[in-house]
Amino acid sequence: MDPFVLALWAVRLALLALVWLFLFAVARVLMRDVRRAAAEPGAELGRLVVVASPDREPPVGAAFPVDAVTTIGRDLASTVVIADAFASTEHAVITYRGRAWFIEDRGSTNGTYVNGSLVDGVVPLAVGDEIQVGRVRLRLERGRR
Amino acid sequence: MTAAAAVAPRGIVRIRPRLRRREAMLLLIVCAVLGVGGLSLGMTTTDTVTVAGWQLLVIYGGALVAVHLAQSLAGRRTDQVLLPTVGLLGGIGLLLMIRLPQDLVAQDLGSLHLGLAQLQTVWLCLGLAVVGVLAVAVRSDAWLRMYKYTWALAGLTLLVLTFVFGIDEGGARLTLVVGPFSGQPSELLKVILVIFLAGYLAEYRPLLATERTVIGPIRLPPLPYLVPMLAMVALGMGVVIVQRDLGAALLFYIVFLVLLYIATGRTAWVGLGIALGAVASVALYLAFPHVRERVSVWLDPFADPLGAGFQIVQALHAFARGGLFGVGLGAGLPEIAGNLPIPAVHTDFPLAAIGEEMGLAAVLGILALYLVVLERGLRIAAAAADPFRALLAAGLALVVGAQALVIAAGDLRLMPLTGITLPFVSYGGSSILANSLVVGLLLAISDRGIEAPAPPRTRGPVMRALRRGRG
Numbered sequence: 001m002d003p004f005v006l007a008l009w010a011v012r013l014a015l016l017a018l019v020w021l022f023l024f025a026v027a028r029v030l031m032r033d034v035r036r037a038a039a040e041p042g043a044e045l046g047r048l049v050v051v052a053s054p055d056r057e058p059p060v061g062a063a064f065p066v067d068a069v070t071t072i073g074r075d076l077a078s079t080v081v082i083a084d085a086f087a088s089t090e091h092a093v094i095t096y097r098g099r100a101w102f103i104e105d106r107g108s109t110n111g112t113y114v115n116g117s118l119v120d121g122v123v124p125l126a127v128g129d130e131i132q133v134g135r136v137r138l139r140l141e142r143g144r145r
Numbered sequence: 146m147t148a149a150a151a152v153a154p155r156g157i158v159r160i161r162p163r164l165r166r167r168e169a170m171l172l173l174i175v176c177a178v179l180g181v182g183g184l185s186l187g188m189t190t191t192d193t194v195t196v197a198g199w200q201l202l203v204i205y206g207g208a209l210v211a212v213h214l215a216q217s218l219a220g221r222r223t224d225q226v227l228l229p230t231v232g233l234l235g236g237i238g239l240l241l242m243i244r245l246p247q248d249l250v251a252q253d254l255g256s257l258h259l260g261l262a263q264l265q266t267v268w269l270c271l272g273l274a275v276v277g278v279l280a281v282a283v284r285s286d287a288w289l290r291m292y293k294y295t296w297a298l299a300g301l302t303l304l305v306l307t308f309v310f311g312i313d314e315g316g317a318r319l320t321l322v323v324g325p326f327s328g329q330p331s332e333l334l335k336v337i338l339v340i341f342l343a344g345y346l347a348e349y350r351p352l353l354a355t356e357r358t359v360i361g362p363i364r365l366p367p368l369p370y371l372v373p374m375l376a377m378v379a380l381g382m383g384v385v386i387v388q389r390d391l392g393a394a395l396l397f398y399i400v401f402l403v404l405l406y407i408a409t410g411r412t413a414w415v416g417l418g419i420a421l422g423a424v425a426s427v428a429l430y431l432a433f434p435h436v437r438e439r440v441s442v443w444l445d446p447f448a449d450p451l452g453a454g455f456q457i458v459q460a461l462h463a464f465a466r467g468g469l470f471g472v473g474l475g476a477g478l479p480e481i482a483g484n485l486p487i488p489a490v491h492t493d494f495p496l497a498a499i500g501e502e503m504g505l506a507a508v509l510g511i512l513a514l515y516l517v518v519l520e521r522g523l524r525i526a527a528a529a530a531d532p533f534r535a536l537l538a539a540g541l542a543l544v545v546g547a548q549a550l551v552i553a554a555g556d557l558r559l560m561p562l563t564g565i566t567l568p569f570v571s572y573g574g575s576s577i578l579a580n581s582l583v584v585g586l587l588l589a590i591s592d593r594g595i596e597a598p599a600p601p602r603t604r605g606p607v608m609r610a611l612r613r614g615r616g
Contacts, residue, residue: 004192011185012473016503018181019510022174022233026517029167029226033524059351 044143045096048080051130052137057083065143070094072133073106080138086110087134094125094140101125101140110134163220168213171229175236176206182240182474189475190244197475198243201266205239208270212277216588219281224525224591228276230517231569231584235269235577237511238570241495244475244502249491250572261491261572268574272581279585286590290533293344300337303330304380308387331393332566332579335548336586338397339404339540346408347533353409375421389435392551392563398422399547404540408532443561459486460497460556464508471504478502491572493564496556511570512553518584519546525591534590541583 044065050058058064058081070079073091082091088108095102105112105119112119113132125131131138179202187195196202209232216223239262247260259267289296307321307330321330346353353370380397402418429436438453446454446461463486466472478486478498487494500508522542529535545568555562566576 004188007194008185008188008473011181011188012503013470015178015181015185015474016470016506016510018174018178019233019237019507022171022178022229023510023513023517025171025174026226026230029171030517030520056351062351 046101046127046143047141048094048131048138049141050136051139052135053084054135055084058136063141064138066094066096066140068096071106072131072138073108082133082136084134084136087136091133092119092131094131101127103131108133160218161220162218163222165213165217165225168216168225168228171226172209172213172232175209175229175233178233179206179236179240182237183243186240186244186474189473198262201239201243201262202236204266205236205269208273212273212280215277215281221281221592223280223588224521226517227521227584227588227591228280230514230521231276231580232273234511234514234569235272237499237507238495238567238572239265239269240474241498241502241570242491242572245478245491245498246485249485264574265572268572268577271574272569272577275578275581276585276588279582280588283586283589284592286534286537289340289537289586290344290347293341296337296344297341300334300341303334303337304383304387306330311388329573329575331388331390332575333582335393335396335400335544336541336579336582339400339544340537342401342404343533343536343540346404347531347536350408350532353405353411353414390564391436391439391561392548392555392565395551395563396544396548396565399551400540400544403543403547404536407526407539408536439561439563443558446558456487456489456494457558457562460494461558463487463494463497463501464557467501467504467508469505471500471502471507474502476502489564492566493552493562493571494556495567495570495572496553499570512549515546515549515568518542521591522546522587525587529590538587538590541587545580545583 045068046066048064048066048070050060050062053060064070064080067079071090071093072078072080072082072087073089074082074084074087075089078090088106088110090106091108092106092112093104095104101124102122103112103114103119103125104122114123114125114129116130116132125140127140127142129140131140180196183196183199183202184194187193187197190197209228212228216228242265243262245261247262250261250264252259252264303321311321321328349370398418402415402422405418406412406415430440441448442453442457446457448454450458463477466477471477478490478501480486487497490498496508496511499511519542522538522545526535526538526542529538548565548568551560551563552565552567554560566573568580569577
């Protein structure tokens with residue numbers, strides 16, 4: 001066979017191979033990206049999802065990341081701002097100690113409820129529990145990793 | 146304010162060059178593709194070992210490297226995959242333009258006579274300049290989010306201008322001529338549309354996601370906010386009726402629906418949108434003969450293989466001739482009576498030419514490249530600091546991905562053919578510049594940690610009304 005024709009064959013296939021090599025290299029970069037995002041230490045510990053909110057502030061379905069110490073209240077400096085007329089300025093605080101969640105009422109006027117029962121002192125909290133602050137109900141969920 | 150910013154004197158931006166190793170590695174492969182592609186084309190056409198159009202390939206490769214270096218020197222942490230991906234798409238397009246007859250498009254600038262490939266090189270380099278400038282210089286998105294209604298107005302003005310002053314070309318009024326320049330405003334319009342939609346949806350997202358209109362037993366999404374949706378349908382139909390631009394209308398509508406879904410996460414919106422779109426499509430089909438013709442050509446191109454179905458039939462044959470690995474760059478596209486088999490091969494059917502000369506392997510590769518662009522866009526959106534940037538990134542990537550999908554499906558007779566370009570591959574200044582704008586903006590918003598998200602704006606009348614009546 002003519003070496004020129006053979007060489008042309010090789011060049012043509014090399015062109016296609018290079019296009020796919022590019023895609024393979026991109027795929028490797030993407031895989032590494034995904035893995036690094038999964039291993040990122042800044043992943044949130046948990047999240048509070050708004051279940052009911054008569055005034056829609058925060059709106060139902062909104063999710064707040066929950067850190068080791070999370071303050072809840074009407075105060076704008078709170079981690080989770082609840083703009084509800086029945087919530088106090090400093091209403092409650094959620095803490096993550098060791099491997100468990102706890103909630104504590106900060107002397108609010110209308111009290112804090114976990115699954116319908118009034119919080120007195122420091123009360124342990126589990127994933128899936130519903131917290132009521134004012135008329136707003138929030139559910140504690142596992143954080144996204 | 147970070148500690149570093151506090152130490153540095155005011156008004157001085159510290160620039161630390163940053164190596165972009167991944168981008169460099171990927172660009173190396175792109176340059177190899179350019180070289181091997183030129184070699185393949187040169188060997189086929191001249192029967193000697195030459196690289197066809199090497200000057201143009203070198204210029205283009207140099208421009209890619211220049212953008213890479215500019216970003217490295219500026220020290221920005223922008224995405225490192227987008228530029229090489231788009232560069233490879235542009236490179237394959239450039240190889241195709243070098244291969245096609247140069248007199249398909251020609252322009253004289255003074256004593257300079259520029260053919261198809263040279264013009265494409267000029268457009269690609271201008272596009273890369275746009276990408277580079279946006280990626281290096283844009284550090285704030287406030288100018289986009291604050292003036293969304295102004296942008297929308299500009300887009301509508303552009304549309305009206307095209308309607309009034311545009312010239313007809315191939316049965317569609319798409320081209321606007323200003324002095325020596327001509328362009329297709331619908332390409333720019335799609336970028337403006339995404340910016341406006343991202344701004345609008347980011348502001349009204351909580352309302353759209355939670356409010357309901359209750360009519361008797363039926364619970365619908367909030368109807369007052371349907372108005373922009375209906376306006377969008379109207380705009381889409383207007384584009385079809387006025388400009389006969391089916392592709393752009395479809396593209397706008399797809400982008401609108403997907404952005405709405407991303408913003409609200411409610412399938413009811415999408416269902417409603419698809420239903421409205423279907424009704425509008427049927428109405429258009431019944432009302433306009435040019436829509437009917439497109440559909441009948443799609444259903445049976447062989448009914449009139451030398452007339453209306455000519456391009457589609459030729460494109461299908463081209464795909465068939467190509468097979469798995471193609472006949473080789475420069476060896477395909479047999480001329481019929483001195484003409485190319487597919488008249489609009491450089492704008493509407495580059496995929497058919499690539500399918501013939503580089504085969505199914507390359508066609509699948511190109512589709513995968515668009516998927517990569519889409520993936521990058523969605524990843525930038527997922528990592529974005531606030532809803533506006535997230536919606537903007539998703540929408541921008543989507544506009545490229547959806548456009549590629551619509552024209553690729555048209556070329557392959559999977560849906561009626563609509564005359565839009567294959568982003569970065571097709572010949573055309575407007576298309577390349579508009580898509581470069583998209584990539585430049587994507588790169589600019591992919592850089593996290595330069596600017597904190599903008600503070601929330603003063604609330605609109607709706608949110609104020611919701612807040613009222615509370616102590």
